[in-house]
Amino acid sequence: MAVRIRLTRLGRKKKPFYRIIVADSESKRDGKFLDVIGTYDPLQDPAAITINNDKLQQWLGRGALPTTTVKSLLKKAPVVAQQ
Structure with a gap:
């Protein structure tokens, strides 16, 4: 089971x-997921990105891979430790 953020x-x-969720790579876009680690609101003037850093580091440590879109959001998010 490949896990993606x-x-x-x-x-x-x-x-x-x-x-921003952690889910099996084969599940549907709006289907079942394992954990919610943050939110992204593109309609606010500077886009609002909130991420639970502890959960993010925990899932990255377990081998979850972020998609390219989430990777770019993580670079923009404040106080996120890079891998």
Whole structure:
């Protein structure tokens, strides 16, 4: 089972809001997930990114791989220790 750190979409039409989740790589975009580690709101003027650093480091330590989109969000997020 390959585990990925990726986005799942919430919100209504034309008003997206995303959760940063940990899920099996074969599950659906809005399907079952293992853990929620943060949120991403692209509609705020500087896009709001909140991440639970402890959970992020725990999942990275277990071998979870972030997608390219999440990787770019992690670089923009404040107080995130790089791998």
